[in-house]
Amino acid sequence: MKKYVDTGKKDTRSGFGAGLTELGKINPNVVALCADLTGSLKMDEFKSNHPERFFQVGVAEANMIGLAAGMTIGGKIPFTGTFANFSTGRVYDQIRQSVAYSHKNVKICASHAGITLGEDGATHQILEDIGLMKMLPGMTVINTCDFNQTKAATLAIAEHKGPVYLRFGRPKVPNFTPEDQSFKIGKAVHLQDGEDVTLIATGHLVWEALEAAEALSEKGISAEVINIHTIKPLDEKAILDSVRKTGCVVTAEEHNYYGGLGESVARTLSTHAPHPQEFVATMDTFGESGTPAQLMEKYGLNAEAIINATLKVIDRK
Amino acid sequence: MPDMNYLNDLIIQVRRDILRQVHKVNSGHPGGSLGCTEFFVALFQEIMDRKEGFDMDGIGEDIFFLSNGHISPVFYSVLSRSGYFPVEELNTFRLINSRLQGHPATHEGLPGIRVASGSLGQGISVALGAACTKKLNNDQHLIYTLCGDGELQEGQNWEAIMFAAGNKIDNIIVTVDYNGQQIDGSTESVLPLGNLFGKFEAFGWDVMEIKEGNNLQAILDGMKEAKSRTGKGKPVCVLMHTVMGHGVDFMMHTHAWHGKAPNDEQLAIGLAQNPETIGDY
Numbered sequence: 388m389k390k391y392v393d394t395g396k397k398d399t400r401s402g403f404g405a406g407l408t409e410l411g412k413i414n415p416n417v418v419a420l421c422a423d424l425t426g427s428l429k430m431d432e433f434k435s436n437h438p439e440r441f442f443q444v445g446v447a448e449a450n451m452i453g454l455a456a457g458m459t460i461g462g463k464i465p466f467t468g469t470f471a472n473f474s475t476g477r478v479y480d481q482i483r484q485s486v487a488y489s490h491k492n493v494k495i496c497a498s499h500a501g502i503t504l505g506e507d508g509a510t511h512q513i514l515e516d517i518g519l520m521k522m523l524p525g526m527t528v529i530n531t532c533d534f535n536q537t538k539a540a541t542l543a544i545a546e547h548k549g550p551v552y553l554r555f556g557r558p559k560v561p562n563f564t565p566e567d568q569s570f571k572i573g574k575a576v577h578l579q580d581g582e583d584v585t586l587i588a589t590g591h592l593v594w595e596a597l598e599a600a601e602a603l604s605e606k607g608i609s610a611e612v613i614n615i616h617t618i619k620p621l622d623e624k625a626i627l628d629s630v631r632k633t634g635c636v637v638t639a640e641e642h643n644y645y646g647g648l649g650e651s652v653a654r655t656l657s658t659h660a661p662h663p664q665e666f667v668a669t670m671d672t673f674g675e676s677g678t679p680a681q682l683m684e685k686y687g688l689n690a691e692a693i694i695n696a697t698l699k700v701i702d703r704k
Numbered sequence: 705m706p707d708m709n710y711l712n713d714l715i716i717q718v719r720r721d722i723l724r725q726v727h728k729v730n731s732g733h734p735g736g737s738l739g740c741t742e743f744f745v746a747l748f749q750e751i752m753d754r755k756e757g758f759d760m761d762g763i764g765e766d767i768f769f770l771s772n773g774h775i776s777p778v779f780y781s782v783l784s785r786s787g788y789f790p791v792e793e794l795n796t797f798r799l800i801n802s803r804l805q806g807h808p809a810t811h812e813g814l815p816g817i818r819v820a821s822g823s824l825g826q827g828i829s830v831a832l833g834a835a836c837t838k839k840l841n842n843d844q845h846l847i848y849t850l851c852g853d854g855e856l857q858e859g860q861n862w863e864a865i866m867f868a869a870g871n872k873i874d875n876i877i878v879t880v881d882y883n884g885q886q887i888d889g890s891t892e893s894v895l896p897l898g899n900l901f902g903k904f905e906a907f908g909w910d911v912m913e914i915k916e917g918n919n920l921q922a923i924l925d926g927m928k929e930a931k932s933r934t935g936k937g938k939p940v941c942v943l944m945h946t947v948m949g950h951g952v953d954f955m956m957h958t959h960a961w962h963g964k965a966p967n968d969e970q971l972a973i974g975l976a977q978n979p980e981t982i983g984d985y
Contacts, residue, residue: 462761
C-alpha cells in the first residue's frame with residue numbers, strides 16, 4: 388500500500404493562483420477577470436505581472452460572465468474568479484446562455500466552495516454548485532483536492548477547448564499529490580489498491596478518504612481509494628472496474644447529496660453494474676458559521692464519516 | 705455613395721421576409737423586427753466594415769451582437785441577404801432541425817451569429833468583452849450592439865454600462881431600439897425607463913439620438929456620427945427612436961404585435977403594403 392505524505396498544509400486557492408501566474412507567463416492568450424476578490428482568489432500576481440490582461444469588474448458577476456464570453460471572440464482564454472456561490476447560482480443564466488449554449492472557451496474558477504469556507508456562514512457556503520454546473524450540456528466540472536492538483540488543473544484547463552468549471556476552496560489542507568503531476572481532464576486518479584470497498588472522493592474529502600482507508604486497514608478492511616477530480620465527464624471505467632472488484636462503494640464530497648459526485652456515481656452503477664453505495668455528503672441542508680473542522684464534523688464530512696459509511700456499505704454487500 | 709434605391713428596395717424585401725417567416729410558423733416577433741429593419745439594412749450594407757464569409761473570431765472586421773434576440777426574423781433576413789447563408793434557409797425559421805432557432809444561437813453553426821441571445825440583458829456585456837479583446841489584439845475595428853429599451857430593465861445592463869465607462873471602452877456603439885413598447889404594454893406603463901439619455905450620460909457614456917429610426921438617411925447619418933465619436937475615451941450610446949411594427953399599418957404604434965404572427969388575411973394586407981422588390985425567398 389502506497390503511503391501518501393502531507394508535504395505541508397496549503398490552500399487549494401493558492402494552487403489556482405500559482406497556476407494562473409504560470410499561465411500568464413506561458414500563454415499570452417490567457418486573460419483574467421475578478422469580481423472584487425483578487426486577494427481571496429490569489430490572482431494578485433497575475434494582476435501585477437500582466438495588468439493589461441487583468442480585468443477588475445467590481446461586484447458585478449453577471450457582467451463578468453458576459454465579458455468573459457465576449458473575450459473569447461478574437462481568441463482570448465478568460466479565467467473568471469470569484470467565490471463558488473457567486474460563480475454559479477448568482478450567474479446561472481449568464482453561464483447557460485452566453486457560455487455553455489454558445490460554446491465559449493471560458494474557465495469559471497471558483498474559490499471558497501463548500502462548507503469549509505467556515506465562519507462566513509451559509510450565505511457563502513454553496514453546496515449545490517457541482518449539480519448546477521454538471522447539468523449544463525458541454526460543461527466540464529472539476530473539483531481539486533490539494534494545492535498541487537489545483538495548480539496542475541489550472542494549467543490543464545487552459546489547453547482544453549470549451550467551458551470549464553473549476554472548484555476549489557479556502558482552508559489550508561494537506562498537500563499530498565505530486566508537484567510534477569500531469570493532470571488529465573476526465574481521468575480518475577487511482578490512489579491505492581484495496582479489496583473490500585471502493586472509496587471515491589473529490590475535493591477536500593480525498594485526504595479524508597486516505598485517512599479513513601488507513602484506519603480501516605487497522606480494522607482489517609482493505610479499501611481502494613480513487614480520486615475523481617473531474618466530475619464531468621466522469622471516468623466511468625475506473626469506477627466500474629474498481630467497484631466490480633470490491634463489490635461496494637462509498638462516495639465522499641463537500642457538496643449536497645443531491646446533484647453531486649455521489650449521484651453521478653450512482654447513475655453509473657445503476658446503468659452498468661448495480662452495487663451497494665453509501666454517500667458522504669451534506670444531506671439536503673444549508674451550512675452555518677463555524678471553523679472548517681467543526682463544520683466537517685457536524686455535517687459528517689470527515690474520515691470518521693467515511694469509516695462509518697464503509698462499515699455500513701460492507702454490511703449491505 | 706450608398707445606392708439608396710437598392711437599400712430602400714432591400715428594406716421592403718426584408719419586411720416581407722419578416723412577415724412571411726413568422727406567418728409560416730405562426731410564432732415569432734414581427735413588431736420589433738419591423739421597427740429595426742432600416743437599422744439592420746444600414747448597418748450590414750453600409751455602416752459596418754465586414755469581411756467576406758464568416759469566422760467566429762472576426763479579427764480585422766467590425767462585429768455585431770444582437771442582445772434582444774427575439775427580433776431574430778430581421779436579423780436572419782438581413783444576414784442571409786448580406787451573403788451569410790442562402791436566403792432559401794429563411795424557410796426553415798423556427799422549424800425542427802433548423803439553424804434558424806427561435807432566438808439566435810451558435811449551437812447550430814449559423815454564420816453571422818457569435819453568441820446566443822434571447823434571455824435578455826446579456827448582449828452589452830458580451831459585446832464589451834469582444835471590445836476588450838479587439839483592444840488586446842490591436843484590432844482597430846468596432847463592436848456594434850443592439851438592445852431593446854424594455855430590455856434595459858434587466859440589471860446586468862447597468863453593471864455593463866458602468867464597466868464600459870469606467871474602463872474607457874471606446875470602440876463600441878450600443879444602439880437602443882427606443883420604441884417605448886414591451887410585451888405587457890408601453891415601457892411607461894410596465895416599468896418607466898425615465899430619462900434614458902441622462903442615465904447613460906450620468907454613467908459616463910457619450911450619448912446621441914437618432915430621432916427618426918425608421919428613416920434610412922437619418923440612420924446612415926446618425927451611425928456615421930456615432931462612428932466619429934468612437935476612440936475618444938468614452939463608450940457611445942445611440943438612442944434610436946423607432947416605431948414597433950413600422951411599415952405595416954395595423955402593426956404600428958402598439959405592443960400587440962410584439963410576439964404575435966399575422967394570420968393569412970393579415971399577411972396578405974402586410975405584403976400588399978410592401979410589394980416584392982428584390983425577390984421573395
